[in-house]
Amino acid sequence: MTDATTPADAPVSTMEFHPQPRGGAPKPWAFPAPERSRLANGLTLLTSHRPGQQVVAVEVNLVAPLETEPEGLDGVATIMARALSEGTDKHTAEEFAAELERCGATLDAHADHPGVRVSLEVPASRLPRALGLLADALRAPAFPDSEIERLVGNRLDEIPHELANPARRAAMALSKELFPATSRMSRPRQGTEETVARIDAAAVRAFYDAHVRPATGTAVIVGDFTGVDLDAALADTLGAWTGSTAEPPKPTAVVADDAGRVVIVDRPGAVQTQLLIGRVGADRHDQVWPAQVLGTYCLGGTLTSRLDRVLREEKGYTYGVRAFGQVLRSSAPSSPEGATGAALLAISGSVDTASTGPALQDLWTVLRTLAAEGLTDAERDVAVQNLVGVAPLKYETAAAVAGTLADQVEQQLPDDYQAQLYARLAKTGTVEATAAVVSAFPVDRLVTVLVGDAAQIAEPVKALGIGEVTVVSG
Amino acid sequence: MPMGHTATEQAGSGGLTATEHRLANGLRVVLSEDHLTPVAAVCLWYDVGSRHEVKGRTGLAHLFEHLMFQGSAQVKGNGHFELVQGAGGSLNGTTSFERTNYFETMPAHELELALWLEADRMGSLLVALDDESLENQRDVVKNERRQRYDNVPYGTAFEKLTAMSYPEGHPYHHTPIGSMADLDAASLEDARAFFRTYYAPNNAVLSIVGDIDPEQTLAWVEKYFGSIPSHDGKQPPRDGGLPDTIGDQIRTVVAEDVPSRALMAAYRLPHDGTREADAADLALTILGGGESSRLYNRLVRRDRSAVAAGFGLLRLAGAPSLGWLDVKASGGVEVPAIEAAVDEELARFAEEGPTPEEMERAQAQLEREWLDRLATVSGRADELCRFAVLFGDPQLALTAVQRVLAISPLEVQTIAKARLRPDNRAVLVYEPTAQTDAAGTEEEEAAK
Numbered sequence: 001m002t003d004a005t006t007p008a009d010a011p012v013s014t015m016e017f018h019p020q021p022r023g024g025a026p027k028p029w030a031f032p033a034p035e036r037s038r039l040a041n042g043l044t045l046l047t048s049h050r051p052g053q054q055v056v057a058v059e060v061n062l063v064a065p066l067e068t069e070p071e072g073l074d075g076v077a078t079i080m081a082r083a084l085s086e087g088t089d090k091h092t093a094e095e096f097a098a099e100l101e102r103c104g105a106t107l108d109a110h111a112d113h114p115g116v117r118v119s120l121e122v123p124a125s126r127l128p129r130a131l132g133l134l135a136d137a138l139r140a141p142a143f144p145d146s147e148i149e150r151l152v153g154n155r156l157d158e159i160p161h162e163l164a165n166p167a168r169r170a171a172m173a174l175s176k177e178l179f180p181a182t183s184r185m186s187r188p189r190q191g192t193e194e195t196v197a198r199i200d201a202a203a204v205r206a207f208y209d210a211h212v213r214p215a216t217g218t219a220v221i222v223g224d225f226t227g228v229d230l231d232a233a234l235a236d237t238l239g240a241w242t243g244s245t246a247e248p249p250k251p252t253a254v255v256a257d258d259a260g261r262v263v264i265v266d267r268p269g270a271v272q273t274q275l276l277i278g279r280v281g282a283d284r285h286d287q288v289w290p291a292q293v294l295g296t297y298c299l300g301g302t303l304t305s306r307l308d309r310v311l312r313e314e315k316g317y318t319y320g321v322r323a324f325g326q327v328l329r330s331s332a333p334s335s336p337e338g339a340t341g342a343a344l345l346a347i348s349g350s351v352d353t354a355s356t357g358p359a360l361q362d363l364w365t366v367l368r369t370l371a372a373e374g375l376t377d378a379e380r381d382v383a384v385q386n387l388v389g390v391a392p393l394k395y396e397t398a399a400a401v402a403g404t405l406a407d408q409v410e411q412q413l414p415d416d417y418q419a420q421l422y423a424r425l426a427k428t429g430t431v432e433a434t435a436a437v438v439s440a441f442p443v444d445r446l447v448t449v450l451v452g453d454a455a456q457i458a459e460p461v462k463a464l465g466i467g468e469v470t471v472v473s474g
Numbered sequence: 475m476p477m478g479h480t481a482t483e484q485a486g487s488g489g490l491t492a493t494e495h496r497l498a499n500g501l502r503v504v505l506s507e508d509h510l511t512p513v514a515a516v517c518l519w520y521d522v523g524s525r526h527e528v529k530g531r532t533g534l535a536h537l538f539e540h541l542m543f544q545g546s547a548q549v550k551g552n553g554h555f556e557l558v559q560g561a562g563g564s565l566n567g568t569t570s571f572e573r574t575n576y577f578e579t580m581p582a583h584e585l586e587l588a589l590w591l592e593a594d595r596m597g598s599l600l601v602a603l604d605d606e607s608l609e610n611q612r613d614v615v616k617n618e619r620r621q622r623y624d625n626v627p628y629g630t631a632f633e634k635l636t637a638m639s640y641p642e643g644h645p646y647h648h649t650p651i652g653s654m655a656d657l658d659a660a661s662l663e664d665a666r667a668f669f670r671t672y673y674a675p676n677n678a679v680l681s682i683v684g685d686i687d688p689e690q691t692l693a694w695v696e697k698y699f700g701s702i703p704s705h706d707g708k709q710p711p712r713d714g715g716l717p718d719t720i721g722d723q724i725r726t727v728v729a730e731d732v733p734s735r736a737l738m739a740a741y742r743l744p745h746d747g748t749r750e751a752d753a754a755d756l757a758l759t760i761l762g763g764g765e766s767s768r769l770y771n772r773l774v775r776r777d778r779s780a781v782a783a784g785f786g787l788l789r790l791a792g793a794p795s796l797g798w799l800d801v802k803a804s805g806g807v808e809v810p811a812i813e814a815a816v817d818e819e820l821a822r823f824a825e826e827g828p829t830p831e832e833m834e835r836a837q838a839q840l841e842r843e844w845l846d847r848l849a850t851v852s853g854r855a856d857e858l859c860r861f862a863v864l865f866g867d868p869q870l871a872l873t874a875v876q877r878v879l880a881i882s883p884l885e886v887q888t889i890a891k892a893r894l895r896p897d898n899r900a901v902l903v904y905e906p907t908a909q910t911d912a913a914g915t916e917e918e919e920a921a922k
Contacts (some may be wrong), residue, residue, distance in 0.1 A: 014703055015701045015702045015703070016700075016701035017594075018697060020557075020587070020590060021590050021694075023583050023586070023587060024583035024584075024586075025583055026512075026583050027512035027581075027685070028512075029512050051510055052508070052510040053849060054845045055842060055846055055849055094766065097766035098766040098835060100766075101764050101766045101835040101838065101839055102834055102835050102838055103838060104839055105842070106842075121842070122842070123838075123841065123845055126838075150775065153778060153804070154774070154804075157781035157802075158781055160734060160805075161627070161733045161734065161781070163733065164627045164733040165626070165627070271620045271625050272620045272624075272625040302555070302559060303552070303555060304555050313552060315613075316610045316611070316612070316614050316617070317613070317617065318614070318617050318621075319617045319618040319622075350620070350625065351617070352616070352617055381560075382559065382560040385559075385561065386562060389561060390563070392512055392513050392581060393564055393579045393581070396849070397849050397850060398849075
């Protein structure tokens with residue numbers, strides 16, 4: 001810190017100063033342990049009563065992974081997920097939307113690599129009615145030709161908007177680089193113009209018949225259940241869903257090519273360069289996960305982490321750069337196919353065009369310094385205090401708790417995983433965190449995607465020696 | 475320290491209560507207890523926003539907000555962030571037209587730290603403020619502007635429509651992010667003068683919500699904030715009053731490299747804090763909120779002329795609020811076809827008014843949005859500050875949903891008839907310059 005000489009007109013504060021207070025004794029808090037049960041139709045239930053949370057969150061996991069989409073029909077899982085709420089055996093699409101909103105509810109469904117997730121949020125007083133609509137959507141979707149045709153058209157209209165968004169364009173280019181062309185992960189989750197255009201009601205119905213059934217599904221329900229007869233409500237709604245039993249599909253192992261290289265997606269005239277630098281690494285089933293979380297936080301979890309300390313707070317190159325690990329798909333080591341999962345480990349942010357070369361140079365210097373010198377104990381301590389300490393804040397709402405419980409189910413983790421993770425983080429030392437983050441972000445095994453003005457950034461980036469540079473059109 | 479309202483529950487407040495207090499230096503304090511989770515939120519609203527900025531210094535309130543995180547007498551450099559995060563808390567600050575807010579959510583046992591930190595910068599920021607942090611944060615804010623507005627399709631639509639909706643010289647004519655030229659022009663002396671003018675205990679409201687002991691909390695507030703001197707340098711913002719309606723359509727067509735045609739509009743609506751604003755909120759929800767709204771059903775479902783269509787309400791207390799229409803066209807559809815359909819739906823609604831089912835749905839949606847905002851201690855703290863700063867009474871936050879539920883269908887129809895008219899809006903039309911080809915037809919979820 002500079003000790004600037006005080007100008008003559010500097011204000012003299014007249015307030016009374018006190019020493020920095022020390023915190024009191026922490027109050028006990030634990031990540032909620034859900035109750036696990038099963039309906040007669042085979043649907044697994046996880047419930048958690050959270051007093052005071054008037055908006056109840058429901059998350060339904062359907063084991064319908066993207067890699068089970070038929071060849072050439074990428075996007076059919078997405079269209080099916082959206083079509084669940086476009087009419088049932090009781091309501092037309094417009095009536096269904098109106099009934100949901102009459103409950104004050106929101107219903108979202110999306111398809112990702114592990115499967116389809118349907119999320120309902122509704123005030124507790126109207127939970128039974130909304131559960132009825134959710135059950136109708138899962139149990140008896142109508143998939144009318146005209147609605148599927150409309151959803152396909154709508155999806156085709158969305159694609160140019162996604163392509164124009166620098167962050168989404170970067171994520172798309174990174175997936176294409178990292179994964180082999182034969183892997184579903186190399187291709188856009190919601191399909192391309194070519195594949196989406198082929199989807200019709202028959203394809204959606206076939207995908208539904210193949211993958212959507214209560215026996216392989218899980219519903220997570222979290223909120224304040226005071227005055228709600230949850231058992232009765234569930235029996236009347238999700239309990240009425242029927243379907244055959246079937247083995248869930250077997251996932252294939254995730255493989256990726258992380259040889260260091262650079263792809264520039266050309267955006268002539270762009271005032272900023274969007275960066276996405278990544279590779280594939282350990283998921284939550286790996287012992288290293290807590291140390292990887294800790295080390296990644298120290299590298300780029302917040303604006304006082306190593307990357308932003310230089311790139312933002314010293315140089316002003318960016319509004320913020322973050323490092324993160326995001327599980328792509330996961331299966332338990334004890335499952336028949338063994339551990340097949342992986343997480344995307346990445347650094348993302350945007351820097352002004354002129355600073356692209358210098359910012360990447362500084363970023364690599366941060367990584368090299370980290371590998372050479374390791375984390376400090378003080379950094380490790382602050383990171384643990386933050387990651388463990390924020391848990392009660394992070395899980396204040398029903399939606400946050402339900403989301404994490406559903407992620408655990410989707411990744412075949414035990415119900416107490418998150419609760420145990422906090423204990424494991426607290427036990428992770430500086431040396432382990434350093435080793436984990438250095439092996440998560442090796443300087444010569446990172447694929448760099450830059451969405452920006454190639455005419456201005458290609459030469460400075462080539463000079464950095466961080467890998468061969470390829471330019472593709474935007 | 476005089477005690478304000480006692481903590482008695484009001485009808486329709488969902489069991490929430492709040493008490494009000496005022497320090498001798500003018501700092502207003504609002505407390506609300508909730509012991510369900512061991513967390514406490516601290517929220518501090520300064521009654522200053524971009525509407526207080528002067529010509530040539532747009533963006534100063536927001537740039538200044540960044541400087542508030544660069545250290546004060548007892549907090550070095552990034553210490554504010556480091557200490558809060560190291561205590562297991564989360565924090566940030568934001569700047570809007572009408573206010574600047576700073577907030578921390580802490581594990582309950584670390585509440586005192588957040589109060590100490592906020593008091594330190596309220597009382598002694600200028601001791602630490604120097605050129606180095608100004609130059610650095612100027613670059614950070616310029617990159618924030620590029621990232622959020624200049625490098626995104628339609629990113630400057632909000633700025634353009636705001637400038638069209640409020641005339642040149644009006645305090646709301648420019649948005650909080652400011653212009654690049656003005657950000658470049660801001661000096662250290664501007665920042666110092668801004669602090670001396672607006673950052674004073676008598677120009678702020680502090681709310682503390684969650685698992686707190688009210689007596690202990692008030693004692694800490696008195697200890698840390700009580701000796702900060704008040705001052706009266708602040709001039710009231712320029713008058714934001716305008717006639718109820720614009721009287722003529724204002725229209726701009728821009729040709730930009732955007733992925734599809736778009737029709738956006740801002741309608742002039744009543745000031746926040748009035749029954750008419752709540753009626754307008756219901757009208758916009760029925761017309762353009764969610765997937766059972768009239769515009770969604772017409773444009774997205776039936777005509778299939780839009781990929782997305784919706785209305786939003788930007789509530790403003792010191793100037794007319796704005797009703798925000800955003801329609802992104804489907805491939806090949808021309809704007810006049812969309813505009814004709816929008817006008818037809820708005821005219822029909824003004825003529826017929828809402829159906830009972832539409833009223834029920836809109837009120838249920840707005841009620842859930844309120845429950846969501848009140849579901850966290852930080853959301854509650856922010857709403858208490860909002861009603862205290864903008865309307866002089868934090869208790870109004872606890873009954874806001876009741877006021878929305880009390881609006882009649884006739885009030886909704888009346889406001890639609892009076893305000894949702896073509897001659898009461900600014901219209902912004904986007905025409906794409908380049909035909910986007912299908913070369914890279916891929917998409918992916920943005921990695922987070």
